[in-house]
Amino acid sequence: MSLCLRCGLCCDGALFGTASVTAEEAARLEGRVALTPDRRNLVQPCRALSGCACTVYEDRPATCRAFKCEVLAALEHGEVTEAEALAEVERALSLRRVIAKSLGMSDERAALREARRRLQADELPDDVRDTVTELNRFALAIQLVRPRR
Numbered sequence: 001m002s003l004c005l006r007c008g009l010c011c012d013g014a015l016f017g018t019a020s021v022t023a024e025e026a027a028r029l030e031g032r033v034a035l036t037p038d039r040r041n042l043v044q045p046c047r048a049l050s051g052c053a054c055t056v057y058e059d060r061p062a063t064c065r066a067f068k069c070e071v072l073a074a075l076e077h078g079e080v081t082e083a084e085a086l087a088e089v090e091r092a093l094s095l096r097r098v099i100a101k102s103l104g105m106s107d108e109r110a111a112l113r114e115a116r117r118r119l120q121a122d123e124l125p126d127d128v129r130d131t132v133t134e135l136n137r138f139a140l141a142i143q144l145v146r147p148r149r
Contacts, residue, residue: 003072003082007089008052010067012109013045014096015139025061032056045109069142088142095135102128 009015018041021029026039033056034043042063048056054064068076075085100111102125115132118124124132 003075003085003089005052006086007069007071007093008049009089009092009139009142010069011044011046011049011054011064014092014109014112014135015069015143016044018043019046019061019063019067021061021063028059029056029061032059071142088138092135092138092142095131095138098131099128099135102131 004010018036020040021035021042023039026035029035029042029048033047035041036043042061046054048054048060054060071080071085071088074080075082080088096108096112099115100106100108103111103114105111105114112132112135115124115128116136119129119132
């Protein structure tokens with residue numbers, strides 16, 4: 001079982017707004033993903049994401065190929081068990097569900113974008129603000145992989 005196929009946070013806009021692409025990658029992926037106007041970045045959430053699976057996996061950009069979140073890296077290095085890694089992913093997904101429910105939205109990804117917009121505008125009730133802040137902290141903590149021995 002792949003942790004990534006249970007998560008998808010790196011591709012669904014929860015962690016990143018864009019992912020860099022080369023000119024060659026942009027040309028190869030044209031029409032299958034959304035690109036920024038300058039064609040240097042793939043827009044998140046990625047249009048190629050179906051559930052938690054990438055529909056352009058074999059053609060994915062080098063940025064996507066190279067990325068490993070902290071949770072995946074820790075799992076691969078035996079620092080956490082699969083159950084612990086899945087629990088971390090579920091924690092993040094659960095926070096996103098809570099945010100969507102609090103905003104009365106069924107689309108969790110759209111709810112997170114809206115909640116972050118409202119957070120910036122200081123328009124969220126305290127309990128929702130705290131949940132968004134917790135998810136943002138989690139997202140920041142898993143974005144980059146520390147060097148491994």
